[in-house]
Amino acid sequence: MTLPMSDDLIAEHNHAGAAALEDDYASLGRKLARSGIDIDAIKSRVAGFSVAVPSWGAGRGGTRFAKFPIAGEPTNIHEKLEDCAVINQLGRNTPRVSPHFPWDKVSDYKALREEAAELGLGWDAVNSNTFQDQLGQAHTYANGSLSAQDAATRQQAVDHNIECIEIGVQLGSKDLTVWVGDGTNFPGQQDFARSLDRYLDAAGQIHAALPDDWRMLLEHKMFEPAFYSTVISDWGSSILAAQELGPKAKCLVDLGHHAPNVNIEQIVARLHRFGKLGGFHFNDSKYGDDDLDSGSINPHQLFLVFNELIEAEQNPRDGFNPSYMIDQSHNVTDPIESMLSSAEAIAQCFAKASLVDRAALHHAQETNDTMMAFQALRRAYTIDVAPILAKARVEAGGAIDPIAVYRQSQYRARKAQERKAVGLGAGIV
Ligand code: LRH
Ligand code: MN
Numbered sequence: 454m455t456l457p458m459s460d461d462l463i464a465e466h467n468h469a470g471a472a473a474l475e476d477d478y479a480s481l482g483r484k485l486a487r488s489g490i491d492i493d494a495i496k497s498r499v500a501g502f503s504v505a506v507p508s509w510g511a512g513r514g515g516t517r518f519a520k521f522p523i524a525g526e527p528t529n530i531h532e533k534l535e536d537c538a539v540i541n542q543l544g545r546n547t548p549r550v551s552p553h554f555p556w557d558k559v560s561d562y563k564a565l566r567e568e569a570a571e572l573g574l575g576w577d578a579v580n581s582n583t584f585q586d587q588l589g590q591a592h593t594y595a596n597g598s599l600s601a602q603d604a605a606t607r608q609q610a611v612d613h614n615i616e617c618i619e620i621g622v623q624l625g626s627k628d629l630t631v632w633v634g635d636g637t638n639f640p641g642q643q644d645f646a647r648s649l650d651r652y653l654d655a656a657g658q659i660h661a662a663l664p665d666d667w668r669m670l671l672e673h674k675m676f677e678p679a680f681y682s683t684v685i686s687d688w689g690s691s692i693l694a695a696q697e698l699g700p701k702a703k704c705l706v707d708l709g710h711h712a713p714n715v716n717i718e719q720i721v722a723r724l725h726r727f728g729k730l731g732g733f734h735f736n737d738s739k740y741g742d743d744d745l746d747s748g749s750i751n752p753h754q755l756f757l758v759f760n761e762l763i764e765a766e767q768n769p770r771d772g773f774n775p776s777y778m779i780d781q782s783h784n785v786t787d788p789i790e791s792m793l794s795s796a797e798a799i800a801q802c803f804a805k806a807s808l809v810d811r812a813a814l815h816h817a818q819e820t821n822d823t824m825m826a827f828q829a830l831r832r833a834y835t836i837d838v839a840p841i842l843a844k845a846r847v848e849a850g851g852a853i854d855p856i857a858v859y860r861q862s863q864y865r866a867r868k869a870q871e872r873k874a875v876g877l878g879a880g881i882v
Contacts, residue, residue: 454573456542457535458862463543463852466861470853477840485836488810492841495807499838500845502803504735505549505577505778506792508557511536512875514744514782520878523787525869530557531568532872538572540792543858545851547796549577551778552624554617555587562623569624578628578670578732578776579621583610584678597635597643600652600684607655614659622664628732628776629663630705631656632672636679636686645682652684653697660698670705670731670776671695675712677742687711688720695729703731707780708747708758709738718757722764728771733758734780735799744782746791748798755799756834759806767811787865793855797842804838 482492511533512526527533534550541547550569559565569575583598591609596602598610610633618629635652637643660669673691676683685691688704695702704724711717724730737743737750748755766773777799783791810829817826843853852858 454571456573457539457864458542458858460850462862463850463858466858467847467853474840474843474847474853478844481837481840485808490808495804495838496841496845496848498807499800499804499841500849502800503546503548503777504796504799505551505776506537506540506547506796507778507780508533508537508550508552510779510781510783510792511788512783513788514784515879516782516784517879520880521784522875522877523865524874525865525867525872526788526875527868528873528875530559530565532868533557534565534569534572534574536789537574539789539859539864540796540855541573542850543852543855544793544796545846545849546800547779547792548573549575551577551580551630551780552620552626553580553582554613554620555582562620566624576621576624576626577778578630579617579624579626580630580632581614581617583613584632584634597633597648597684599631599633599655600635600643600648602643602651607651611655611658615662618659618662618664618667621667627666628668628670629659630670630672630732631659632674632705632707633684634674634678636676636683637681638679639681642681648684649690649694653694656694656698656702660702663701668701668703668731669698670703671698672705672707672710672734674707674710674742688724692724692727692729695731696727702729704729705732705734705776706730707734707736707742708755709734709736709742709744709780713740717754718761721758721761725761725765725770725773730765730773730775732776732778734778735795736779736781744780746781746783746786746798747779747795748802749795752798752802753834756802756805757830759802760809760830762803763806763809763811789859789865790856793859797855800842801838804841805833805836808833808836808838 485492513522527536537550583594586593592606601607671691671694673685673687674683675686691704695704735747737745737747739750779795814826814829847853
């Protein structure tokens with residue numbers, strides 16, 4: 454395995470911070486021991502936790518107004534993998550990449566799998582794309598894809614999803630994420646029931662094409678690119694569609710795909726209750742699908758989502774195996790720094806939720822002791838778990854402070870010399 458960062462640079466940095474980390478870890482260990490918690494047990498859980506990074510997040514993202522590329526950003530999947538390897542080498546909790554097709558299309562997927570493995574990376578869910586037209590495409594998706602009126606357009610969308618499954622099988626993936634932007638901008642533009650039925654018929658063909666050990670993850674979204682109605686607009690439409698499609702259909706929760714202030718942690722509990730919780734696209738938002746860094750706006754919500762995930766883990770329904778993935782658009786930061794910071798924020802919320810005294814919480818719930826129930830969560834949320842994450846990272850070969858080492862490495866400046874410049878443009882990629 455040849456990793457992009459110098460191990461000496463990481464070792465030098467960790468050596469300089471070792472004493473302080475040991476001191477912080479020991480002091481937190483004493484504090485947790487007073488509550489009967491073994492800090493090393495939490496560290497092992499954290500060491501086992503990981504989240505996938507989106508290939509499309511390795512480059513700068515943009516809005517419909519503009520995208521501002523940075524020098525040295527990746528221009529193809531090979532350079533994106535290199536950057537994802539930097540994130541995993543320094544942070545040690547993002548060992549999988551979630552690819553998007555045709556954005557990451559290559560001619561030899563076996564070679565791509567080996568290339569990723571050489572960089573210490575595997576593959577998470579593959580994402581299909583029937584929300585953009587490709588050059589030379591026979592049928593436009595302007596009027597929808599899996600729910601389009603035109604049967605040939607629906608078939609084209611089905612065929613593309615099946616092609617993504619075939620690519621995923623070569624990469625070693627086990628999930629297909631299906632997000633469709635299908636919807637309307639005007640009342641009356643489409644019939645709600647008939648467009649859903651067309652979607653279900655087409656998605657049913659994709660479900661039937663899934664290998665035995667695969668799942669399709671339906672991703673709901675309230676609006677955008679459609680601004681009056683969206684075919685799979687909320688968790689209700691998604692779970693009903695997943696139940697209609699069959700056992701391999703599950704629901705994916707993209708945190709940014711809900712109206713402001715929606716109780717997303719309750720949606721997580723509901724999807725799990727009915728055995729349909731398939732995965733996550735972690736990000737944060739203040740208004741719409743802002744695709745901001747996870748935990749950057751509402752870290753408490755992310756903690757509450759993980760609190761539900763720990764409850765779900767302890768009460769499995771139809772198996773508990775949600776796919777954890779980041780889905781963000783890095784419009785103003787270095788994407789590597791944003792994904793290092795986001796993976797840390799997500800792991801922090803997993804660790805804090807793992808510290809909740811569930812016996813005390815459940816007892817307070819059963820005895821209607823509202824304040825003690827809330828305090829059981831708040832006590833865990835306020836614990837600074839950073840020493841646990843840093844220790845787990847260092848023991849796995851990562852850096853105490855990944856962003857500091859990344860900056861010290863001058864990696865981006867070196868890539869700016871090597872890589873061709875990305876043109877100006879607009880949009881997510
Ligand atoms: C849609 C979405 C979906 C991806 C895309 C990049 O908003 O969240 O998951 O395909 O972003
Ligand atoms: Mn998403």
